[in-house]
Amino acid sequence: MPKQSFSGLRLEGTLSTDSQEIAYAAADFGGIISRTPLAVARAHSPRDVRSVLRFAAEHGLSVTPRGQGHSSMGQAQAVSGIVLDLSDLNTVHDISSDRVVVDAGTTWAALLAATLQHGLTPRVLTDYLGTSVGGTLSVGGIGGTTHRYGVQTDNVLSLDVVTGDGEFRTCSPTESPDLFNAVLAGFGRCGVIVRATIPLIAAPERVRRIKVYYPTAAELRSQQRKLLRERRFDFLQGQILPSDAGWVHMLDVSAFYTPPAEPDDATLVDDIGYDPARDKIEDLSYWEFATRLDETVTYLETTGEWRAPHPWPNLFLPDRTTDTFVDQIMHGLSHSDLGASGLILTYPVSTDVLTTPLFRVPDAPTIFLVAALRFASSESIAEQMVRSNRRWFDSAVGLGGTSYPVGAIPFTEDDWRNHLGQAHQSFAEAEARYDPSEVLNRRLKLTP
Ligand SMILES: Cc1cc2nc3c(=O)[nH]c(=O)nc-3n(C[C@H](O)[C@H](O)[C@H](O)COP(=O)(O)OP(=O)(O)OC[C@H]3O[C@@H](n4cnc5c(N)ncnc54)[C@H](O)[C@@H]3O)c2cc1C
Incomplete structure (x- = not known):
């Protein structure tokens, strides 16, 4: 096959076939698969995005x-195509009292740093x-x-998009909603x-963060359900963590506030099994709270786990089958099945706040996210974990669950079709309308 020439492609940013850029774009955080693109384009403007697509x-x-x-x-990643890197398209534009206009390549950290200057989030x-935002x-x-509030896609006022046909378009719930x-x-x-x-x-200026530990996953979920119903906390999560004594089950909840108003700790922890000798209450600035994972990232960088393969499965289960599913996956699960710093993140959401048609979740009033943060110490262990993820997925689907x-x-293609369910038809029509030459991620395969 003749080598593809990119000489006709003029960009404000860069187009590179350099081996370092190719290696960068052939890798991702997962570190499980690597697909080699023909070139990497770094867009510096929306015009660059249009030029690349055309x-x-x-x-x-x-x-x-x-x-x-x-x-x-x-x-x-792209096979035999162009990776269009947006990380240089990262300006935070107008910030007004109730909204921000931001470039897609901006990280959420940079966006939050900018909005906090205005007391907003x-x-x-x-x-x-x-x-990145995009x-x-x-x-x-x-x-x-x-x-x-739903997921981030439920919290968007409008988008500027370059569609697969190379056209600039603005869309919102009322303008080109399709x-x-x-x-x-x-x-x-x-x-x-x-x-x-x-x-x-x-x-909020400050955050009262509370961690409460329970002996069983069922007890954790029971408390989470109650707190979801009561809407007692602004932030509601939970984790199943390895410990010397087996697994511990941690409720992770926070109340946001701005002094002089202050939450009453006794009210916050009332009736949730809080034990001051075992559990923890801390007070953080909102920025410290929002960037709480930075310390973990630094730790994982020192152990090498940040660069190791990360076979992380993310699943949603209907509330009614979450206990069964978690029992199934925890049965016989050893700490090494998650890796040295592994854990399982699990928390509930009421689906009435979820409005994005393509964000596919089980048909139930309450669902649980069950996400395993697995760290593999070798390629073969990563492969085993990916196979186990697929078994978890099949079992979740059998229990009315979906994948994130x-x-x-x-x-596979069939999995995508099943995943999209009733949204499949309108999505396929939009693909045909906006990307008639099948330029974009049309055959997005998640296969190792
Ligand atoms: C440490 C860590 C913690 C995480 N925590 C969370 C979490 O709390 N909640 C959560 O929901 N997810 C979480 N994730 C998953 C993360 O949100 C997704 O992997 C997300 O896609 C990453 O954003 P990114 O900018 O790296 O996207 P990429 O990996 O670069 O891209 C993701 C997908 O979006 C497409 N895409 C990227 N940019 C654009 C664009 N501008 N226009 C159109 N398509 C685009 C890509 O082609 C790809 O299909 C976490 C991931 C990591 C590594």
Whole structure:
């Protein structure tokens, strides 16, 4: 096959076939699969995005947008195509009293730092803020305030997109809603998000964070259900963690506040089995709280686990079958099945706050996220974990569950179709309308 020439592609940013850039774009956080692109384009403007998409359409190439590449299994990689890296498209534009206009390549950390200067915050933040705005809006974006506000894709006022046909378009719930609904949580298959307008609320100054430990996962979930119903906390999560004595089950909840108002600790911990000798209450600034994972990242960098393979499966289960599912996966699970710093993240969400059509969750009033943060010490262990993830997925589907496809669960075309369910038809129509030459991530395969 003749070597593809990119000489006709002029960008304000860069286009590179240099081996270092290719290696960068062939890797992701998951470290499980690596697909080699033909070239890496770094967009410095929305015009660059349009030029790349038009060039690709003319030359029969595929384009995969990439934010920060924190996907687990090749979601932002391209085979024999162009990786369109958006990380340099990262200006925070206007911040007004209730919204911000921001470029898609901006990280949530940079966005939050900018909005906090105005005493404002997005309603929903992911646990780790090193992800990009365009990246999480292309998948969903769940966090500890999701039980209140939905996922990040439920909190978008409008998007500027370059669609696969190389056209600039603005979309919102009222302007081209078909495109809006096909781009949010659409894994970059219809268009590239270049800019988003995101609603803001007053940021709390401080956070009272409470961790309570329970002997069983069932007890943790029972407390989480109660707190979800009561809406006692602003932030609601939980974890199953390895310990010398087996597994511990930690409720992780927070109340946000701004002095002089202050939450009453006794009221916050009333009737949730809080034991001052065992459990923990801490007081943090909102920024310290939002960036709480930074310390863990530094630790994982020192142990080498930040660069090791991360076969992280993310699943949603209906409340009614979550206990059965968690019992199934915990049965015989050893600490080494998660890896040295592994844990299982689990928390409930009421689905009435979820409005994004492509963010597929079980049909139930309450669902639980069950996400395993697995760390593999070798490629063969990563392969075993990925196989086990697939078994977990099959079992979850049998119990009415769905996958959150940012993770490392092998997904075939049929799985995508089943996953999209009733949204499949309108999504396929939007793909045909906005990306007629099939330039973008059209065959997004999650296979090792
Ligand atoms: C440490 C860590 C913690 C995490 N915590 C959370 C969490 O709390 N909640 C949560 O929901 N997720 C979480 N994730 C998962 C994360 O949100 C997703 O992997 C997300 O996609 C990462 O953003 P990114 O910018 O790295 O996207 P990438 O991996 O670069 O891309 C993700 C997908 O979106 C597409 N895409 C990227 N940018 C654009 C764009 N501008 N336009 C169109 N398509 C685009 C890509 O082609 C790809 O399919 C976490 C991941 C890590 C590594």
